[in-house]
Amino acid sequence: MSETYQLNPNLTKTDAVIEWxxxxxxxxxxxxxxxxxxxxxxxxxxxVSSFTVTQAYEQLVATNILIAKQGSGYYVNSVVLTAPEVQxxxxxxxxxxxxxxRWLVRQMFSDLPLKRAPGSGVLPPxxxxxxxxxxxxxxxxxxxxxxxxxxxxxxxxxxxxxxxxQYLAMLGMQTSVDHIVxxxxxxxxxxxxxxLLLQAGDTVMVDEPGWFWLSSSLQRQGLKVxxxxxxxxxxxxxxxxxxxxRHRPKMYLTNSVLHNPTSYNLHPARVxxxxxxxxxxDAYLFEDDLYAAxxxxxxxxxxxxxxxxxxxxxxxxxSKYMASGWRVGMLVCPNKFIDDVLAIKTLxxxxxPEFGERVIHKLWTHGESRRQLKKLQQHLYNAHQQLRAxxxxxxxxxxxxxxxxxxxxxxxxxxxxxxxxxxxHDGWLIAPGQLFNPNGDASTxxxxxxATTSDEFLAWLGEYIIAMTNTTGMDSENG
Numbered sequence: 014m015s016e017t018y019q020l021n022p023n024l025t026k027t028d029a030v031i032e033w034x035x036x037x038x039x040x041x042x043x044x045x046x047x048x049x050x051x052x053x054x055x056x057x058x059x060x061v062s063s064f065t066v067t068q069a070y071e072q073l074v075a076t077n078i079l080i081a082k083q084g085s086g087y088y089v090n091s092v093v094l095t096a097p098e099v100q101x102x103x104x105x106x107x108x109x110x111x112x113x114x115r116w117l118v119r120q121m122f123s124d125l126p127l128k129r130a131p132g133s134g135v136l137p138p139x140x141x142x143x144x145x146x147x148x149x150x151x152x153x154x155x156x157x158x159x160x161x162x163x164x165x166x167x168x169x170x171x172x173x174x175x176x177x178x179q180y181l182a183m184l185g186m187q188t189s190v191d192h193i194v195x196x197x198x199x200x201x202x203x204x205x206x207x208x209l210l211l212q213a214g215d216t217v218m219v220d221e222p223g224w225f226w227l228s229s230s231l232q233r234q235g236l237k238v239x240x241x242x243x244x245x246x247x248x249x250x251x252x253x254x255x256x257x258x259r260h261r262p263k264m265y266l267t268n269s270v271l272h273n274p275t276s277y278n279l280h281p282a283r284v285x286x287x288x289x290x291x292x293x294x295d296a297y298l299f300e301d302d303l304y305a306a307x308x309x310x311x312x313x314x315x316x317x318x319x320x321x322x323x324x325x326x327x328x329x330x331x332s333k334y335m336a337s338g339w340r341v342g343m344l345v346c347p348n349k350f351i352d353d354v355l356a357i358k359t360l361x362x363x364x365x366p367e368f369g370e371r372v373i374h375k376l377w378t379h380g381e382s383r384r385q386l387k388k389l390q391q392h393l394y395n396a397h398q399q400l401r402a403x404x405x406x407x408x409x410x411x412x413x414x415x416x417x418x419x420x421x422x423x424x425x426x427x428x429x430x431x432x433x434x435x436x437x438h439d440g441w442l443i444a445p446g447q448l449f450n451p452n453g454d455a456s457t458x459x460x461x462x463x464a465t466t467s468d469e470f471l472a473w474l475g476e477y478i479i480a481m482t483n484t485t486g487m488d489s490e491n492g
Contacts, residue, residue, distance in 0.1 A: 026061050030069035033059065035078065036088055045091045049079065055381045075232035079452040087395060090453060125442055131466040132433075132444030132459075134273075140392050141334055143385050149375035151366060160367055167355055167363070169195025169343070170370035176377055177343050184311065185318040188345050192322065194354055195365045196342040199303050202328040203227065203266065205357050206299055210264055213238055218262040220248065222422065222449035223460065224273045224301070227266060229451075238451045241265075243272065245414030247283030250290075256296045264297045271418035272302035274449055274460035277311045278416055288316060291324050302329040307418050309390045317352060322347050326440060331373050334389055335382070339369040362417065366395075393417045396463035403468070407475050419427070421461045422446075425474065427481040429459045435477065 020029035037043050049055070052070065056063045070087050073079040079087045113330050127137055166173065174190040181188055196202040211217065213235030219228050221240035228238050239260055242249040248267070256262065265287070269279050276470045291298050300316050317327040322345055330342035357365075376382045401411040404423060415421055425432070429445035436443045446456025 015275060017342060020059060020061075026065045027068045027072070029061060030055070030061065030066055031072055032071060034069065038078065043089050045089055046087070047089050049087050049089065051086055063202060071235070072233075075229070077235070080453075102437075125440075127465045128467055129440055129470075130442040131461050131470045132442045133462050133465050134419070134444075135337060136333065136389070136462075136464050140389055141336075141385075143335065143376060145376060145379055145381045146336065149372045152375055153371040156371075157368065158175050160371075165364050165367040167359055168193065169365060170367050170374060172342075172371050173374040173377075174343070175376065176374060177345075181317075181327075181345070185433045186315070186321065186327070186345075188322055192346050192348060192351050192417055194344050194346065194351070194358060195370055196328070196330075196344050196358075197362070197365055198332060198342040199301055199328050199330050200226065200230070200342075202326075202342055202344040202441075203230065203299065203301075203467050205344065205354055205361070206297075206326050206374035207231065207234060207236070207264070208357055209353055210297055216260045216262040218253070218256060218260075218265040220267050220272065221451070221458075222446060222456075223266075223451070224268070224272055225444075225448040231266075232451070242276065243267075243277070245275070245412075246280035250283065250285060253287065253290060257296070261294060262296060264299060265291065266299040266301065267316075268304065269315045270302055270303050270311075271307055272415055273304065274420050274444070275412070275422040276415045276420050279315075281314050284314050284316055284319060288320055288324075291320075292393045296324070298325045300325055300327045303333055304418050305329060306331075306334050306386060307390060307393060308416065309387075309394070317345070330379075334386060334474045335373065335376060339373055341365070341369050341373045390417070391417065393463060397421070398467060400461070400463050403471055407471065407478075419462055419464065421462060421463060424457050425459050425478060426457055427478060428455055429457060430455060431460070432477060432481075436473070439473065441473065 021028070021032055022029075024032060030227075034043070034049060043049050049070075050058065052063050052066045056066045059066070069203055070079060070081070074081050074087070080090050081087055082268070127133055127135070168190075171190060173195065174193040177193055178190055196205065207217070211234070216237040216239060217231055218241055219231070220243040222243065223240065228240070231238050231412050237260075239256055241253045241256055248265075269284075271278065290296070298316055298320070302315065302317075305311065305313075315324045315327075321394060324347065326347070327345040328342060330341075332340065336364050344354065358439060375481065397415070397417050400421060404411045409423055409425060412422060429443070430447045433443050433445040444460040446458030446460070449458075449460065450456060
């Protein structure tokens, strides 16, 4: 295929360079692990500035299409091209999709039924359906004339913030309604705090493994994302200390309770050690507590409980157990930052919709919701017990310290990125371990949603593992 060195005139120069490189990877001009042209060389070939090419390459690195090697250049990520072609019904090869965060998010928002989605991040509607939902909506609708035509309170619906103050007090956190702002879910809270504290080029720290959306979102903002290994006690303190010393990250973003994807909590000693580092290196911590309500006996320790919002931003929400569609989240800020956070919210989307906040408040303060939550917690406990037995029966290890949250982080012994592509072809959505590592490293781990992992999928998984084991054995003999 001959090169024309002509960019798409309908795109910005940076996007056009991205398209140009991606096409040539797609056409296998640049193959797996192969070095792409240097910044200077490509700038000369395409007639653009080196700055434009650098921007394009950094975005391709952030989306795991390229890998940057210090002092060597940019290389095609092997994962992009290792996916095998599969045969369609008529025998013609079918191109497999590129496995990255965008792909997984698109699949999660597709019309694939949950029973085919053990990699999903949501619970079945029948588990979380609240009989009082329609009642709460009607109650708020009857009052809508009193608030629907105004912008509402920029900080959010006051009674909802008051309720959060009471809830946090029970968990040992002392704050006031003046330090709380409502958000459109945890994701908006992350974006607001990162916009407040960080600039392009700054370094932030996340867990490894950790929430796939988080690292990708931060990278898209031009931030350098580094990761610290996380186990059942919390982050690896020796590694975290070294990372703080070498990279000086300005913020650490984490789940403390029912960590995604492992469903681990924190050890008290580890909480103290992390906070000491946060203070020592003049950093801040973003604590995502989205899954907390799923914990039956909530005696788990949080960073905010010890720090009392001096250097910790605390965020929680209702999407996992009450109503995903309402997108209601809440952010607690250190006192000195609340005005700046409100300014960011005002300049981004003015206010969050008060109707949804009022509905959530009605549900949260109604006794039926607490009973519904207890049923959900029992569903999750039962699902964990059943999945533990089934995984053990398959010869897989159910992680010892897993709490009864939504997920199990299981080692299946083979590359789960390749598995995800084959699963996609066979009509399954799984969440491979590679996507929970900001570096995109290959992984044998799989995040399973205990509520959507069916016996049918486990049968598929068992057959796949056997097939991969046999293939590896044959390769070893032939080698």
